[in-house]
Amino acid sequence: MLSYERFSYVYDRLMEDAPYDEWAKLVMNERKAGKVLDLGCGTGECSIRLAEAGYDVTAVDLSEHMLSVAQEKAIASKLPIQFIQQDMRELETGDLYDVVTIFCDSLNYVTDREGVQSVLNRAFTHLKPGGVLLFDVHSLYKMDHLFIGQTFADNQEDVSYIWHSFAGEESGAVEHELSFFLENEDGLYERFDEIHLQRTFEIDEYITWLSYSGFTALSITADFTEEEPFDSAERIFFKAFKPQKG
Structure with a gap:
């Protein structure tokens, strides 16, 4: 989940x-x-x-x-x-x-x-x-050529992220590892991480x-x-x- x-x-x-x-x-x-x-x-x-x-x-x-x-x-x-x-x-x-x-x-x-x-x-x-x-x-093309092995990042005023994509264990699967840096009410940045798995056929x-x-x-x-x-x-x-x- x-x-x-x-x-x-x-x-x-x-x-x-x-x-x-x-x-x-x-x-x-x-x-x-x-x-x-x-x-x-x-x-x-x-x-x-x-x-x-x-x-x-x-x-x-x-x-x-x-x-x-x-x-x-x-x-x-x-x-x-x-x-x-x-x-x-x-x-x-x-x-x-x-x-x-x-x-x-x-x-x-x-x-x-x-x-x-x-x-x-x-x-x-x-x-x-x-x-x-x-x-x-x-598409399988997108999974294999545009996601796997790629890193995406963005740095905005109150939120930044780094997004790495790796090959999943099964064909057509990609694991997305995302790290977010979100500004809190005190003006400090908190980090939280997400792992999302996608697969296409x-x-x-x-x-x-x-x-x-x-x-x-x-x-x-x-x-x-x-x-x-x-x-x-x-x-x-x-x-x-x-x-x-x-």
Whole structure:
């Protein structure tokens, strides 16, 4: 289980350049209105954008601390988002949705094949007939060439971080070691550390798992474009539909 207790409070600072508008547009391009289930919602940036656009949003995350930050934002913006703390491998909301999303490589935090299949099964169960699942994952190219062996760092006025990425024990896995230096109320800097494990799989494996779950009419693209995945693509996007009844 990931520890986000303190990480959640600087997460938005680290992700301030993330393309949340682009993720939200993927939903808007598929459905002009309806009920959206946002899995792995983090601090709620996509959920909030969708709610502001008029969607009925339910947001799920494993971390109560991430959800706390997300809920504070929703309250401040007077948005009626329902937040649920759950493991998406065991998802059960008691409702059906027009769209299920797993954006911002959240599925890469499920690091075993059985777990990924469970997430896709639960997503299928929670979709209305004709509903659509949208998700993205890191490519194997990104894991092997842009993460493993790399160090990232940033130094801002009240928070700094150093981020090392190492090869995981299994193929397609990366271990991220992050050290944060956060200014406290006394003007002193406190250090805290996080270890995050991500794993991705071959595109063909995701296709097989989606088929096993019952999805049809699959579309696969790369890097927020309409292009099919290419060798140096960094992010792979999947769109899959639950068949209509009959």
